[in-house]
Amino acid sequence: MTSPLAAEGLELRCLLDNVQGLVDALTSIHWKKQQDAVCELSEHGMVITVEEWSCLQGRVYFRKELFRTYEYHADVRPRFGVSLGLLVDCLNTFTSSSGTTALELQYPGSDMQLTLKLVDANDTCIYAEMRTRIPDTLPRDYSIEDEGLPSYFAVKSAALKEAIDDLEWPGSSISITISSDPPGVTFKGEGHGDLQIEFLDNSQTDLFIAFHCDQIVSYRYKYKFLRATTANIPTGIMKDNRGSKLTIGAGGLLKVQHLISVRPSPTHQHHSDPSNTQQHGRVSYIEFYVLPDAEDGAEDGVP
Amino acid sequence: MKFKAFLTDHGVSLLERRFVPAFEKIGKICHIYLTRDHVILLHNVLNADGVQAIAQFNKEALFEEYRISSQNEDRIAFTIDLTLLSRALKSSISMDGDKLQVKLVKKRPTLSERPMPYLTFESKGYRSAVVQDVPISQPLTRADVQELQYALEMVQDLPRTLVQMPDLLQVQTLVERLKNVGDVLEVAVTQYGDLHLQVTTTMVSIGSEFRKLRVLGVRADSSTIEGASNPSARLEQALRNREASSVQVSMKHFTKSLQCHLTKPDASFCGVSPNDSCLLLMFQYYVPGTRQTDNSLSLHYRLPVLDPGVS
Known part of the structure; x- marks a missing residue:
């Protein structure tokens, strides 16, 4: 039986309540003006990926639970390229609607466009048609295997951002060391000067939301890549201050994961604890993968 | 003197x-x-x-x-x-x-x-x-x-049709965002009381259609365009019926003109001057405490129309 979606030649039709949530998530991976993104659609939701210099990748996972409705029908997962800046600017236009109606997204149009439409209560319609491209290259599929349990730690997002912002002063290359004895994390920058920031895991501070380290690991990363992982997160999201998790996998691959809350809609906001179960489903993931500095990347072990 | x-x-x-x-x-x-x-x-x-x-x-x-x-x-x-x-x-x-x-x-x-x-x-x-x-x-x-x-x-040479603009602050919020997408704004006014604001570039076409607004001057029955399913199709049909005018203006000019809200107008109208010579914005003020137009003051903005060949 053909689905109604297939009959219309569509692979995706979905309704999004909180456009601002998607704008915020995409803004977080928008680190420069001209940035090509690859959007992949699936039965689970949308993944938008941007890559830079093959050393830095940013991904936004917008799961289908974050949409009011999500209809998907395709044999092969559709992938298309768009300009990230343009997508953010377009979506932002839809946030100007004060009403409570949802944004409808459809793909593909007759010319493979992404179409967006929002009709509010007083007959005002905001619409957009974005041209899409066939992506030149497919994003690399980075992942960190759970085997051997890699070292990781999680802190409040604002604490991580503050540390990375402070490291701007020495700049250039930053080493991140996760050690088990004493348990803690050290960021060390050597450039115009030296700066060391230590996150210590002890009972007096509740800095760490999670911490795991079996064996000391230490790798260096380019400052500009590290900065990209936190610099563009909108202040509204930072205020929420959920968690950010950093994992160092085999070969020094660094994964930075942020959780951001996506409220159902501005008008349906509850003044409740953001960590309550009701809102657990309303979370979008933003991930960054950073490759270690090639020159002296293999610095595994005691620095 | x-x-x-x-x-x-x-x-x-x-x-x-x-x-x-x-x-x-x-x-x-x-x-x-x-x-x-x-x-x-x-x-x-x-x-x-x-x-x-x-x-x-x-x-x-x-x-x-x-x-x-x-x-x-x-x-x-x-x-x-x-x-x-x-x-x-x-x-x-x-x-x-x-x-x-x-x-x-x-x-x-x-x-x-x-x-x-x-x-x-x-x-x-x-x-x-x-x-x-x-x-x-x-x-x-x-x-x-x-x-x-x-x-x-x-x-004083008013357009044949003027439509009442929606809430100026709402339009301003919209236009502030459209400004990021392109620097030429297409403005279309129909005799059915529709106002279209749209930006078109090679990569995207984005805009907003405000419908069923109050009309001053020549008006027409909108039933001829009701069959069209989307805003662009409705506008195309209206232009074919010669019941709409569409012009391109500089986004910078339009955003500047929206600062007219500082004068606190009680009603704002938008229309295309005869021969598409300019986009006219007209503002009315009520006598305080009434809904009667105060004829002792008036404000008009005229925005130059861009040559479509330029964009």
Whole structure:
């Protein structure tokens, strides 16, 4: 039986309540003006990926639970390229609607466009048609295997951002060391000067939301890549201050994961604890993968 | 050439809080044109590019004891720096004076220089008086005054159809965001009361359609376009029916013009002038406490239309 979606030649039709949530998530991976993104659609939701210099990748996972409705029908997962800046600017236009109606997204149009439409209560319609491209290259599929349990730690997002912002002063290359004895994390920058920031895991501070380290690991990363992982997160999201998790996998691959809350809609906001179960489903993931500095990347072990 | 009048409190607040701030957003220098019955502020009317703005007040709306005389049918026009005008009006309020006299004078800035024209604001308080001289240009020539007069008359040549704009702040929020996508804005007005604001670039076409707005002038029945499923199709059909006009204007001009909300209009209308010569925005003000249009003041903006070949 053909689905109604297939009959219309569509692979995706979905309704999004909180456009601002998607704008915020995409803004977080928008680190420069001209940035090509690859959007992949699936039965689970949308993944938008941007890559830079093959050393830095940013991904936004917008799961289908974050949409009011999500209809998907395709044999092969559709992938298309768009300009990230343009997508953010377009979506932002839809946030100007004060009403409570949802944004409808459809793909593909007759010319493979992404179409967006929002009709509010007083007959005002905001619409957009974005041209899409066939992506030149497919994003690399980075992942960190759970085997051997890699070292990781999680802190409040604002604490991580503050540390990375402070490291701007020495700049250039930053080493991140996760050690088990004493348990803690050290960021060390050597450039115009030296700066060391230590996150210590002890009972007096509740800095760490999670911490795991079996064996000391230490790798260096380019400052500009590290900065990209936190610099563009909108202040509204930072205020929420959920968690950010950093994992160092085999070969020094660094994964930075942020959780951001996506409220159902501005008008349906509850003044409740953001960590309550009701809102657990309303979370979008933003991930960054950073490759270690090639020159002296293999610095595994005691620095 | 003589001009002397007393600004009323209402006149000061109209200018200082509403019209001068809105005009400052368009440009620093504007024309003031005084006639026997009207006081008119004009922007960019003697050059073709830029947003033209024309605010016309009955003399009673701003002044009392209004006296004017000149050899050019009692018409005087000059340019003034709006920042200086605004500053003079502001400090006259803090004076708490009983009367604010405005007068055209010629003074020597220094003994060695030639006399220069000024608009003098003299506020007399109970114990003190403050005199502020705002420098102005030399009075405009007869020919230039005539040009201003033409511009005024042109504004009376209204589009055949005007639609009432939705809430200006809502439009402003939308346009502020569209501005990031492109710098040319397409504005279309239909006789059914629809207003389309759209930006089209090679990568994207994005816009908003406001429907069923109030129409002034020629209107048509919208049933012919109801079959169309989306805004672009509706507009295309309306243009084919010759029941719509669509023009392109500079996004910068349009955003500047939306600063008109500073004048607190009670109703705003938008239309395309005959022959698609310009986009006209017209604003109405109600008599306080009523829904009757106050005919003692009016404001019009004319936005130059871009040649479609350019974009």
